[in-house]
Amino acid sequence: MNSIKVGLLGFGTIGSGVVKVFQQNGSLLQSRLGFPLELTRIADLDITTDRGVVVDPGLLTTDAMALLDDPEIQVVIELIGGYEPARTFVLKAIANGKHVVTANKALLAKHGEEIFAAAEAAGVNVMFEAAVGGGIPVISAIRENLCANRVHSLFGILNGTCNYILTEMEEAGEDFATVLKDAQAKGYAEADPSFDVEGVDTAHKLALLCSLCFGTRVDFDSIYTEGISKVTALDIQYAADFGYKLKLLAIGKQVNGQIEARVHPTMIPKNYPLADISGVFNAVRLVGDFVGPVLLSGHGAGSEATASAVMGDVMAIAREAGTGSRLRNPPLAYPLSEIGDLSIKPMAEIASCYYLRFFVKDQPGVLGAITGILGLHDISIESMIQPHRHAAEAVPIVLMTHEATESNVRAALAEIDSQDVTQGDNLFIRVENKLD
Amino acid sequence: MNSIKVGLLGFGTIGSGVVKVFQQNGSLLQSRLGFPLELTRIADLDITTDRGVVVDPGLLTTDAMALLDDPEIQVVIELIGGYEPARTFVLKAIANGKHVVTANKALLAKHGEEIFAAAEAAGVNVMFEAAVGGGIPVISAIRENLCANRVHSLFGILNGTCNYILTEMEEAGEDFATVLKDAQAKGYAEADPSFDVEGVDTAHKLALLCSLCFGTRVDFDSIYTEGISKVTALDIQYAADFGYKLKLLAIGKQVNGQIEARVHPTMIPKNYPLADISGVFNAVRLVGDFVGPVLLSGHGAGSEATASAVMGDVMAIAREAGTGSRLRNPPLAYPLSEIGDLSIKPMAEIASCYYLRFFVKDQPGVLGAITGILGLHDISIESMIQPHRHAAEAVPIVLMTHEATESNVRAALAEIDSQDVTQGDNLFIRVENKLD
Structure with missing residues (x-):
């Protein structure tokens, strides 16, 4: 078996984590596969900033299209984020017969239908474990292990920024604005935090989880989305007085041929499993008709945990390619023809x-x-x-x-x-x- | 694509759960696969006892060998348990070119090397998600999602009987013998509970997890194994006074080219993640070099949760067979030639x-x-x-x-x-x- 060659689009925080996995655990990857996995090209508009990893300058390019047109590359990792040019690049990779691994929940929540249809037509895979829950294997659990279950419900703490802020508000008794400023100083919140604190990022992730769990297209704009910016430290204190913790939850349920899909601050009993998921940790609780409740938790973000998930997907694709198979399991874990259109229950x-x-x-x-x-x-x-x-x-x-x-x-x-x-x-x- | 046909060996507690999945979620399985999955034969010495599911009598047989020789059957589910005749049947299935799904940790911990070698030679898969942690996708997490990580350590609560007994001893202040009797009456402990309460079952599971995590053969007899029968309610009370909970932990670590592999009652700080895994729940905490800590928890036993894991494996094999691939990922997530022989650190x-x-x-x-x-x-x-x-x-x-x-x-x-x-x-x- 020859090596499988991988191209990386986006040499930022997660991208440099991916490079570190190749450098630090390359022999482990080869040992597990039985053949080499090679990172042969890294494209970014900025290839001069120090990323904390030493890379052969010959690997670096500012020309994403050259990477996408490289016939040797079988797998493209997209870590640019956002809608464009990520969408164009992903579609180009698919059109060129390359498998895609991405951490881009915004892209998939908005353009997933187009991308997944293109992938199915081309017979390539699009994998996105890193898009939800960082290093936690939640996508895979739904796609693979729990796939014999009808999922009744899922509850997720899916945004580390929000969970960090709520945890700090609870522990320090400080109000939202103060804690947000502190989180920004520590790098746990973006300069413009609205995607995180207003729940949009969580809703992107929920849209993907609902599609996987319930086998349905999800219109992202129909997901009720309410963030944490109106919550006060006083409310968190009162919640505690009633025996509750306050979390920003993503909630998906399947009831009578409809789904619920909503993101909002939620009080849960303080002795419940998700209640003690603190700080930047993420967690998902799923309830299936056979498996019952399953809880998965871990680092929901960060360079290394997210790179772990990206590389798990790259390895899965390499294993398929290694046995001559393609698209063993379609991106949404159903053939597209089986994906339905369940309506979202009005709030x-x-x-x-x-x-x-x-x-x-x-x-x-x-x-x-x-x-x-x-x-x-x-x-x-x-x-x-x-x-x-x-x-x-x-x-x-x-x-x-x-x-x-x-x-x-x-x-x-x-x-x-x-x-x-x-x-x-x-x-x-x-x-x-x-x-x- | 024609249907994929499945044979079931063992129509006991888990076996009847598997039958229920086929009956209740058959359309879901077909929808996810894009082709039908059929249970065409069930073999058990006892085919007259009421299992709580109605089965076409034509499916039932007392002749396991007839099932194993049926050329139409591509996947054999082994739920007999124990060493023999399970070993003979599994080897026969492999020799006949059939994939195997099993929940039998004792068999794999003792005869895994022989079985995995036979499977690799025959180019068939042996999957065993249900052997560890019931419905929790822990095997898959290690084999697939976290496979780009070097696993530093794993800590597992892997036996529901022990965890139920320890939880009851803690909550009721009763001693081991009293709680055991109560657990037996409730069906949470076997009439002969020694495999569970003396830690042997947990050690079987730990052997499998260590092989998967650390890429090494594990001599089951070298795993230090100490059960919970000597622990008193007083010790659990004193542990609480010190701020600890008492759990039967499976511990695996990789340190300096050696592994630790041990099962014993262990005190852990009461605010730690595994400390609140109560009753018959199981959980595994893994720490990888990139992903950091990951915690997975859920029902560790029971007919339905275990059937969920069995069927997840059957679906994975069906997906491979559906794309003409075989043995995408070998049973221990390494080709056998890459499996090493790390020594177990003496206690x-x-x-x-x-x-x-x-x-x-x-x-x-x-x-x-x-x-x-x-x-x-x-x-x-x-x-x-x-x-x-x-x-x-x-x-x-x-x-x-x-x-x-x-x-x-x-x-x-x-x-x-x-x-x-x-x-x-x-x-x-x-x-x-x-x-x-």
Whole structure:
């Protein structure tokens, strides 16, 4: 068996991690495969910045198209990120009969259908374990090991930036803006953090997981996406008082021929498995009809953990190529003809328990007015705390409801807002008491 | 593409779970594959007992050899368990050019070398995800996703019976014998529980994981194996006082060209990831040089979770067969020619912290005598508790040591035993403070 040759597009943080794997574990890769795996070309617009790895200058090029047209290269790793030129490059690689490994969740969530169709037509593979959960083998678990299961539900902590911020807010009692600034200083958050903190990155990942789990196209724009920027340290504290932790969860469920697909801050009981996933760790809990619950956790980002996932995919493709097989398992773990179009349940119809936080004037009858309106909308209260009373200040009232529909909760809150009893921003946070 | 036909050997607990997957999720399997997967034959000595699933009587046979000689069957699932006739049947299936899926850790831990060599020679696959961790995709994670990593270490809770017993001992404060009886009544422990509670089952699984992680043959008999039958509820209570939980851990490490491979009761800090794996759940923590720590957990046993893993393997083989490929990834994730012979570090050379529990006569000088002997053997004490003093009774002394070598600890305890200061059984339990 001759060697299999790999080209790398994008020599940034993850790209340099990939180069390190080749350099540090090249003999391990060859030993496992039984033949050599070679990184023969690295393309980036910037090939002069020090990446912390020493590379033969002959490997480096600024000409991505030359790499994509190199007939010797069988596998292209795309680590450029974003929509363009990543999309053009990936489609070109496929058109040239090359397998693709990518960590680009934004690209796949938006242009996946086009890319996967091109790959199926060309008989090449597109693998993307690194796109969700960094080094955690979650994509593979769904595609391969758990593929005999109907997945009922999945719950993911999929963005290390958000989880770091929420963990710090909880531990230090600091508010969002302060912790975000600190996270940016430490390199855990981007200069423009909105993709992360507003939940968009998590929603990209959820779209991919839902397609894999439920065998359906997912319209990314239909995923309800709410980030963590409105959560206060006080809410995290109150959640703890009720016995909950606050996490930014990606939630996917399959119920009666529809799916739920939503990203939002969520309170979960503090003794539940995902509750102790702290800092930059990621985790996914899946519940299948045969396997029951499975939890996978690990480093959700970072150069080396992500490179581990990229190289796991490259090895899988090399093993296929080594036995003359192509496209053993299609990218979404179904042939495209089998992928359906399940609709996403509208948020108004979601049923959940809710955490409600109001600031009110400290005067008689306020609580009665609020609970009265909630009752009129079929929302019953499970428990209440009224913490930190300071005379003359607005007083917080914090309620935990029994299960209610989102439309009722929104209608009730609008009505409460329209009365002259609350002050400042009211907030509701969804509560998941079961995770199954 | 014609259908792929599967034969099942063993119609017991897991076997009936496999039948349920075919019946309940057959359309899902076909949809994912793009062609049908058919269970065409089930062999068991007992084909009259009600298994809770309705099966076409034409599928059932008591003649395993007829199944193994059926030229239509491409995949044989072996769920008989034990060494014989499982070994004979698996070798026969391989000789007949059939792929094999098995959940039989005992067979593979003892006869793996013979079976894997036969499979490589015949160009067929032997897959065994269900042999370790029930439905948790741990074998696959090592074989596929994490295969670009050098694995530094793995820590596993791999036996649901032991973990259930330890959890019950902790929560109810009951002693081993009482909880075992209760576990037997509930079906969580066998009538003869020794394979489970003495750690043998865990050691079988550890042998497989070490081969996969470290690319080495593992002599099963060289794995140090100590079960949980000597642990008392008191020790679990004292562990909690020190901030630890007690688990039966499988530990594999690669250090300086040797491996550690050992199974024993182990104290781990109570806020560590594996510490909250309770009851019949299993979990594995792996640390790789690129991926860092990864934790996988789920149902470690049971008909349905194990059937999920079996069927994941069957699907993987069907996908290979569907693209005309065979043996894409060899059973141990290395070609056999690359499998080495790392030696297992002798237990005497292991360095660890230790929990030491003595019952002593309540008289002056006893503690001094004990600590003096420990000091002479280079064992220093990190902390001590002397709980529950009752006049005239033997008094417990419980110590937590700094890191010491096992040979020194054993020598010191032998010397302490030989003095006239302790009463009854002394006990030491190894403590893992790092899990990396």
